[in-house]
Amino acid sequence: MSAPSESRVRLRPLSVVSDGDEVVVGDPESGTFVTIPPVGGVVVRALQRGAGQREAAEEAEAFAGEPVDVAAFVEVLRELGFVDDGSGEPREAERTAAIQNKRWLAGLSPRVAAPFFGRAAWTVYGVLALFCVGTFLTVPGLWPSPGEDAFLTGDIGSSALLLVPFALLSMALHEGGHWLAARAIGINARFGVDRRSVLLVFETDLTQVWTVPRRRRYVPLLGGLAVDVVVLSLLLGARLLVHTGVWTPPGVVDATLAVWVYVKLAGLLWQCMVFLRSDLYAVLVNALGCRNLWRVKTLLLRRAFGRLTAEQRAELAGAAPADVRAGLWFRWVWLAGSAGVLAWFAVFALPPIVTVVDWAADMLAGGPLSGRFWYGALCAGLLLLPQVLVVVVAVKQVLRRRAERRAEASR
Structure with a gap:
């Protein structure tokens, strides 16, 4: 597991909603939503308020009772398009109908x-x-x-x-x-x-x-x-x-x-x-x-x-x-x-x-x-x-x- 850095990750305007035993995280603009474990919701909320990766990892570890690989989780968020690339361009929602x-x-x-x-x-x-x-x-x-x-x-x-x-x-x-x-x-x-x-x-x-x-x-x-x-x-x-x-x-x-x-x-x-x-x-x-x-x-x-x-x-x-x-x-x-x-x-x-x-x-x-x-x-x-x-x-x-x-x- 890689050590988390102090760098901050700027996320897109994501929604984070608790839903039973999971948390639904998504980008309303692109219409992309995924379910993640509650500890993932802790990390996303920490990053949203401006915490660095190390601080987010500490909060996640306190919640889960074990170390959490925040750096790997951030890469997953990046692959999903949830990390702000700084382009400022609007995201086009995925097509759901013909x-x-x-x-x-x-x-x-x-x-x-x-x-x-x-x-x-x-x-x-x-x-x-x-x-x-x-x-x-x-x-x-x-x-x-x-x-x-x-x-x-x-x-x-x-x-x-x-x-x-x-x-x-x-x-x-x-x-x-x-x-x-x-x-x-x-x-x-x-x-x-x-x-x-x-x-x-x-x-x-x-x-x-x-x-x-x-x-x-x-x-x-x-x-x-x-x-x-x-x-x-x-x-x-x-x-x-x-x-x-x-x-x-x-x-x-x-x-x-x-x-x-x-x-x-x-x-x-x-x-x-x-x-x-x-x-x-x-x-x-x-x-x-x-x-x-x-x-x-x-x-x-x-x-x-x-x-x-x-x-x-x-x-x-x-x-x-x-x-x-x-x-x-x-x-x-x-x-x-x-x-x-x-x-x-x-x-x-x-x-x-x-x-x-x-x-x-x-x-x-x-x-x-x-x-x-x-x-x-x-x-x-x-x-x-x-x-x-x-x-x-x-x-x-x-x-x-x-x-x-x-x-x-x-x-």
Whole structure:
């Protein structure tokens, strides 16, 4: 072990958060976070306040009861990019989605956002969620019928065109809820577009939640669902007034409400699928104190089916105990979850797709010389384009993984 020097190490603006038996250290700007033993947190905090390496080593030894190689630890921090190189250049955050903002979004003051996610607000959201469940149970007629409610007008084509911006706006509201909740606890977020199973999705990068204690992370993780519940309850309340005869709006108003209930409910239930990288999956990971459950789940599945390589076996041996404990049962939840995704797709996505395809086939039957042909092709193409893009992205991912496996095998 090398003797520590008196030299001071200038660190980047790092966050240091105790998390169970470990400490989470990271650079909020680059979005890089790691877990280290508590003694490492002692060293980082000492360096942050300007202590030299020798002084930091003395504090670490007093904490651990044995000498600590601070010089080697500093080199690890340097490799992680946690040591200030003096360039003054901003660090670019690592990409976590196929399409993503490079910069973190702040904008709104935490003081303004905080009241929307205080105890009183969460109580209201809970009551509204119970209202939605109670309404669907007591008035089954308000449960969406996707094959009908997805289409605002009698013209399938124009309705299909309207459904796309409706769905995009719904997703934007959900992700905006995550961002607003993140600002409520003083952290930044950024938006992106990626693939989840059979769908293209918007997503909010909440990596900076690692800068706050575990109990505070639930606010941004559940912020999107909170917005979904508020919007859905307002829509259901309006539809309930129509259903009971208290309110008699024009037919197009009730049809618009029906479309939005369908869109909002489909998105909310999607986020409840814990076997996907959904909002509730993130809540589960936080509650269990996991670090990389998704990866460990994959390794445990490969081991169960006898497909674990020597390198992967070593990776699994070094996994966090919390990940392994949860992965032993979560792997089967994930595997069974494929049926859940197919059921969701069959209930919410397939009926509108079948209706549009049937309508488009009738329109295309007139041939390319008719206006009906091109109108049908345009509408069908716009509605089916997201599914086509999902297939393209999925194929590219499979080909890339195969190329990586071939490259590893040739070494």
